[in-house]
Amino acid sequence: xxxxxxxxxxxxxPPLLPSVSIDCTILGFHDNQLxxxxxxxxxxxxxxxxxxFIDLNEDLQESAQRxxxxxxxxxxxxxxxxxxxxxxxxxxxxxxxxxxxASGLLLEDDHFLLKRFISIGYFALVDFTKTxxxxxxxxxxxxxxxxxxxxxxxFDHNEMVKKALNHLRLGLDEKLIGFNLLPETFTMNELQSVxxxxxxxxxxxxxxxxxxxxxxxxxxxxxxxxGAANKAPYLYxxxxx
Amino acid sequence: xxxxxxxxxxxxxPPLLPSVSIDCTILGFHDNQLxxxxxxxxxxxxxxxxxxFIDLNEDLQESAQRxxxxxxxxxxxxxxxxxxxxxxxxxxxxxxxxxxxASGLLLEDDHFLLKRFISIGYFALVDFTKTxxxxxxxxxxxxxxxxxxxxxxxFDHNEMVKKALNHLRLGLDEKLIGFNLLPETFTMNELQSVxxxxxxxxxxxxxxxxxxxxxxxxxxxxxxxxGAANKAPYLYxxxxx
Numbered sequence: 001x002x003x004x005x006x007x008x009x010x011x012x013x014p015p016l017l018p019s020v021s022i023d024c025t026i027l028g029f030h031d032n033q034l035x036x037x038x039x040x041x042x043x044x045x046x047x048x049x050x051x052x053f054i055d056l057n058e059d060l061q062e063s064a065q066r067x068x069x070x071x072x073x074x075x076x077x078x079x080x081x082x083x084x085x086x087x088x089x090x091x092x093x094x095x096x097x098x099x100x101x102a103s104g105l106l107l108e109d110d111h112f113l114l115k116r117f118i119s120i121g122y123f124a125l126v127d128f129t130k131t132x133x134x135x136x137x138x139x140x141x142x143x144x145x146x147x148x149x150x151x152x153x154x155f156d157h158n159e160m161v162k163k164a165l166n167h168l169r170l171g172l173d174e175k176l177i178g179f180n181l182l183p184e185t186f187t188m189n190e191l192q193s194v195x196x197x198x199x200x201x202x203x204x205x206x207x208x209x210x211x212x213x214x215x216x217x218x219x220x221x222x223x224x225x226x227g228a229a230n231k232a233p234y235l236y237x238x239x240x241x
Numbered sequence: 242x243x244x245x246x247x248x249x250x251x252x253x254x255p256p257l258l259p260s261v262s263i264d265c266t267i268l269g270f271h272d273n274q275l276x277x278x279x280x281x282x283x284x285x286x287x288x289x290x291x292x293x294f295i296d297l298n299e300d301l302q303e304s305a306q307r308x309x310x311x312x313x314x315x316x317x318x319x320x321x322x323x324x325x326x327x328x329x330x331x332x333x334x335x336x337x338x339x340x341x342x343a344s345g346l347l348l349e350d351d352h353f354l355l356k357r358f359i360s361i362g363y364f365a366l367v368d369f370t371k372t373x374x375x376x377x378x379x380x381x382x383x384x385x386x387x388x389x390x391x392x393x394x395x396f397d398h399n400e401m402v403k404k405a406l407n408h409l410r411l412g413l414d415e416k417l418i419g420f421n422l423l424p425e426t427f428t429m430n431e432l433q434s435v436x437x438x439x440x441x442x443x444x445x446x447x448x449x450x451x452x453x454x455x456x457x458x459x460x461x462x463x464x465x466x467x468g469a470a471n472k473a474p475y476l477y478x479x480x481x482x
Binding site: 017018019020054056057058059060061063081083084085086087088116118120170171 | 258259261297298301302304328357359361411412
């Protein structure tokens with residue numbers, strides 16, 4: 001959505017569903033760290049979750065898929081609604097105006113962006129190695145941050161992250177199968193790291209292995225190719241993926 | 242919201258958040274049956290979930306509480322969002338017009354009720370014995386229906402019921418404690434009936450009793466007073482309620 005003609009920017013947007021936005025908690029896993037994708041608004045130090053609006057001719061789910069694709073380059077991401085944020089004072093009009101102005105977009109007081117919005121929280125688990133983070137029109141960076149080093153975010157976005165993580169922790173086994181957080185094949189150590197990071201606690205190796213193999217969701221394939229073949233760990237993949 | 246002056250009806254409403262409605266799946270338990278509260282539109286045979294809109298000066302959660310209270314008479318109902326229904330064609334404008342006309346409300350083609358809406362699905366478990374079902378301005382009945390005899394509902398409301406029940410089945414133990422589905426005290430049989438009805442399957446009595454007592458969520462109190470004292474079952478209540 002690059003457009004160098006600021007005055008025509010809003011006019012060039014398709015007709016949107018009023019009052020409703022989407023904000024996405026996009027999580028990936030890399031270097032034994034759970035990471036989250038954040039935008040920084042142009043010429044500011046203000047951070048936000050990637051988000052967007054609903055074109056009138058899109059189903060809600062299509063809008064979420066489109067927004068995810070615009071920021072990550074990924075098609076067909078499995079994503080889930082987890083909560084609707086609807087407090088009447090959840091947004092700060094002054095901050096909103098300031099952030100837009102920093103991109104050269106001056107909002108009149110009756111601009112639709114200054115009206116009340118509810119925001120539908122989606123979250124997605126993506127394969128870190130396949131994403132191509134891409135800033136939107138209002139931001140100059142779109143980058144991964146360690147989940148335990150999330151900066152202060154605008155509006156209620158920190159609360160969104162917190163609620164998304166809580167949602168993820170419920171039914172983690174099923175979600176890890178359905179989602180694309182890990183590459184197609186992975187070691188037992190890598191899988192354990194994912195669990196430990198998301199749950200925020202260490203798990204005893206033998207307990208973890210017994211539990212996870214007991215779920216009958218993993219298929220063991222060949223050993224990982226490394227220099228030291230005899231110490232190479234087995235690779236696994238989720239059955240049915 | 243009774244108002245006999247139809248022409249002024251819409252004008253008398255407070256300013257509403259555009260594009261967003263709330264629909265409520267309200268479940269109760271009576272005579273060993275899970276029941277759902279449904280409205281019938283005036284002078285029609287069309288049924289719907291109780292619903293409403295969001296006043297601009299209400300938080301989303303406050304709107305849901307108000308709608309619940311208007312239909313059930315109950316304050317402080319514990320309720321949960323479970324899904325946002327946002328398909329672009331989820332509503333049928335012709336049906337919408339017909340249903341309003343049946344109440345004497347003629348809608349112009351550009352009326353806000355004929356624009357696109359997303360609807361936020363809430364569900365609530367209530368104490369059947371305490372509810373006072375009350376029709377809204379557009380309906381002539383508000384009544385309980387057995388969950389396995391839900392009639393055809395307007396728009397995507399049957400799908401809403403289905404999704405609400407799926408949501409309820411996840412984490413049923415926690416939900417039964419947090420909610421108000423049962424009276425303050427109840428017998429083991431009554432509790433088992435709730436589980437069986439919601440899960441849609443019979444449970445062996447001894448297995449159920451062992452499982453539920455193992456959760457440490459029940460307190461056994463005195464025996465239920467009946468004519469045949471020696472056969473009277475024990476009463477229980479949830480600890481901490």
